[in-house]
Amino acid sequence: MGRSPCCEKAHTNKGAWTKEEDQRLVAYIKAHGEGCWRSLPKAAGLLRCGKSCRLRWINYLRPDLKRGNFTEEEDDLIITLHKILGNKWSQIAGRLPGRTDNEIKNYWNTHIKRKLLSRGIDPKTHRPIVAATAAAAPSCSHRQDDDDDDLGPSCSPETSGPCHHSDDDDSAPTPHPGGIDLNLSISPPPREPPSPSPLPDDEDARRNTKGQAARP
DNA sequence: AACACATGCAACCGCCTCTAT
DNA sequence: GATAGAGGCGGTTGCATGTGT
Structure with a gap:
C-alpha cells in the first residue's frame, strides 16, 4: 500500500541532535511517558520526525542504557x-x-x-x-x-x-x-519501565562530535 | 605539518508487521 | 476482508576522529 512519509520532511530537522532537543525529548517523556511517537514531536515542541525521536530515545536517552x-x-x-x-x-x-x-x-x-x-x-x-x-x-x-x-x-x-x-x-x-x-x-x-533521568553524563562530550567522544 | 586512508558511531531510509477502523 | 496508520526493524550512509605515510 502506498505510504505517506512519516512526517513532513520539509519541516523537520535532520542530523545530529542538539542538547536542547534532547532535553525537550527527555522532559516530555518524563512528563508524559512514551506515547504516540507520531504526535510526540509536535507536543514536545520538536521539529523532528516521530521515528527520529523514538530512535534517539531508545538508543541514547533511555535511562536504563548501559554505555561503554x-x-x-x-x-x-x-x-x-x-x-x-x-x-x-x-x-x-x-x-x-x-x-x-x-x-x-x-x-x-x-x-x-x-x-x-x-x-x-x-x-x-x-x-x-x-x-x-x-x-x-x-x-x-x-x-x-x-x-x-x-x-x-x-x-x-x-x-x-x-x-x-x-x-x-x-x-x-x-x-x-x-x-x-x-x-x-x-x-x-x-x-524496566523507563524512569526518566537526566541525560547521561557523557552526553555532552559525545554531542557535537557526533558521538566520537566515546573513543578511547 | 599535511594529506590520505581506515575506523566507528549516530542517524536516516525504506520495508514489514501489527492494530484499529 | 480490505484499508490505512503507526510502530518497529534491519540495512545503509554520512561524517568526525584516529592512524599511517
Whole structure:
C-alpha cells in the first residue's frame, strides 16, 4: 500500500541532535511517558520526525542504557545469539540488558565480525571458513556483505540455488553448550519501565562530535 | 605539518508487521 | 476482508576522529 512519509520532511530537522532537543525529548517523556511517537514531536515542541525521536530515545536517552565497552561475556553472548537468531538485532538486544539493537549491530559490524574472521570463523555461518568455503562452493551463501574483508569465493545471488545457511537463521535453534540461557522463545525481554533521568553524563562530550567522544 | 586512508558511531531510509477502523 | 496508520526493524550512509605515510 502506498505510504505517506512519516512526517513532513520539509519541516523537520535532520542530523545530529542538539542538547536542547534532547532535553525537550527527555522532559516530555518524563512528563508524559512514551506515547504516540507520531504526535510526540509536535507536543514536545520538536521539529523532528516521530521515528527520529523514538530512535534517539531508545538508543541514547533511555535511562536504563548501559554505555561503554562490551565485556567478554557480552561478546560471547552476542556471538551465540547471532548464531541462533541471525541478524535479529532487536531480539539479541533484548537479551543484553542496557544494550540497544543499534549498538549491537554496530558492534557486530565493527568488532565481532573481525574477531570471528581472525579466528577463521565465518561471521555469517559461524562455521570455520575453510569448511564453509569448501561446502559453499556450489550452493550457498547469499552473503552480500561478506564484505570486502571476506575471504573465499562466495556465490552470487544469481548463480546459487537454495541457500543453505545452515543451522542458524531459519532453522530450529540448536542448543548451545555455553551454559547460557538460550531459551529463545520469543518473548519480550523484561525491560524496566523507563524512569526518566537526566541525560547521561557523557552526553555532552559525545554531542557535537557526533558521538566520537566515546573513543578511547 | 599535511594529506590520505581506515575506523566507528549516530542517524536516516525504506520495508514489514501489527492494530484499529 | 480490505484499508490505512503507526510502530518497529534491519540495512545503509554520512561524517568526525584516529592512524599511517
